[in-house]
Amino acid sequence: MTHTAKLTAVSETRSETSGHPEHHVLAVTVIGDDRPGIIAELTAALASVGGNLEDSTMTLLRGHFAMVVLARTDATVGEVEVALAPLGESGELSVDVRAVRTREASGMPSADHSAYLLRVHGADRPGIVAAMAGVVAQHHGNIVDLGTRLGTDLYILMAEVVLPSGVDPELLRSDLARVARELGVDASLSDVVDDLL
Amino acid sequence: MPDLPVGSILQVVRAPHPVLATAGIEVDPRDPAIVQLAADLLATQVVSPGCVGLAAQQVGVAARVFSVDVSGHPKTKICHGAFVLCNAVIESATRKERGREGCMSVPDFTGDVARARRLVVRGQLPVTGEWVTIETDGFEAVALQHEIDHTDGLVFLDRVAGPHAVHPRRTYL
Numbered sequence A: 001m002t003h004t005a006k007l008t009a010v011s012e013t014r015s016e017t018s019g020h021p022e023h024h025v026l027a028v029t030v031i032g033d034d035r036p037g038i039i040a041e042l043t044a045a046l047a048s049v050g051g052n053l054e055d056s057t058m059t060l061l062r063g064h065f066a067m068v069v070l071a072r073t074d075a076t077v078g079e080v081e082v083a084l085a086p087l088g089e090s091g092e093l094s095v096d097v098r099a100v101r102t103r104e105a106s107g108m109p110s111a112d113h114s115a116y117l118l119r120v121h122g123a124d125r126p127g128i129v130a131a132m133a134g135v136v137a138q139h140h141g142n143i144v145d146l147g148t149r150l151g152t153d154l155y156i157l158m159a160e161v162v163l164p165s166g167v168d169p170e171l172l173r174s175d176l177a178r179v180a181r182e183l184g185v186d187a188s189l190s191d192v193v194d195d196l197l
Numbered sequence B: 001m002p003d004l005p006v007g008s009i010l011q012v013v014r015a016p017h018p019v020l021a022t023a024g025i026e027v028d029p030r031d032p033a034i035v036q037l038a039a040d041l042l043a044t045q046v047v048s049p050g051c052v053g054l055a056a057q058q059v060g061v062a063a064r065v066f067s068v069d070v071s072g073h074p075k076t077k078i079c080h081g082a083f084v085l086c087n088a089v090i091e092s093a094t095r096k097e098r099g100r101e102g103c104m105s106v107p108d109f110t111g112d113v114a115r116a117r118r119l120v121v122r123g124q125l126p127v128t129g130e131w132v133t134i135e136t137d138g139f140e141a142v143a144l145q146h147e148i149d150h151t152d153g154l155v156f157l158d159r160v161a162g163p164h165a166v167h168p169r170r171t172y173l
């Protein structure tokens, strides 16, 4: 099994026994028609193979259930796939299981990074997200959280952007404003301040 | 509130109409056109189910005028009834809490917005132009901030709390 070989390599330092890679992290993606009970069934199936849930996110995208969950388990990808098979049986949900590299707190903004919330809304047209994300990327900003919504002729984009130290947010702000004007949308960039209480 | 003429029911514009992103001009509250606008805002608000406030921008006019009426709303504590304010400014805003709000001009969505629950607003009444100070709390405070935002050319989408803070609206009125 290529899966297992890859997993063993990834979690080498943690593995104590051969056979099952011990406590690796699997990403389980579930997408399809929403109905009550999907999360209950998914988490019960993961529990049945000793999966411990770590970070997860789930939302409805125009009525489509969409979830990604990271689960730490010593079960193989194949075993987890078997456990989750009943979820996908009706054909209304598609389930994907894959190993991910365990990274401790990677992608988290460090103390010398600063976070901003970008809000954009305007008439729907192709390329709004690409254009705004392109400006963020030019300024070495990293989008760490993103949500978009399409209404009746109205398109909304909200993104949390992390800037490395040394990047001037004012330059990003003025470039975003210029591109927003070209697109005919409203855009604003505001500080996200963590209040530690 | 001074007596107003009979108001007309106006069409409410929807985002992305540019007037919603246009800051309003200061108005003369004694100007008959502004007095009529005040009456029209209240008349339009009354016939719109669940509507607790309406700003001039929402009927296509970039002016610093809005109406508010939170009476009868289950979340209301302090309530000043139905009124119109011109040229309103926030004097103080404290005790921020997050709530979920909607808007007739953004009919498809609601958004999570942090707004002050203690508020002092100064503004002028139509007809007389008298300056009044309104001290309020809770839901009326939220409604006033939402409407004053409209007069500044802002909608709640400009205030939402994060990337996942805009939600499909559950009911279509």
Ligand SMILES: [Zn+2]
Pocket (backbone or CB within 6 Å): B102, B103, B104, B105, B146, B150
């Ligand atoms: Zn509104």
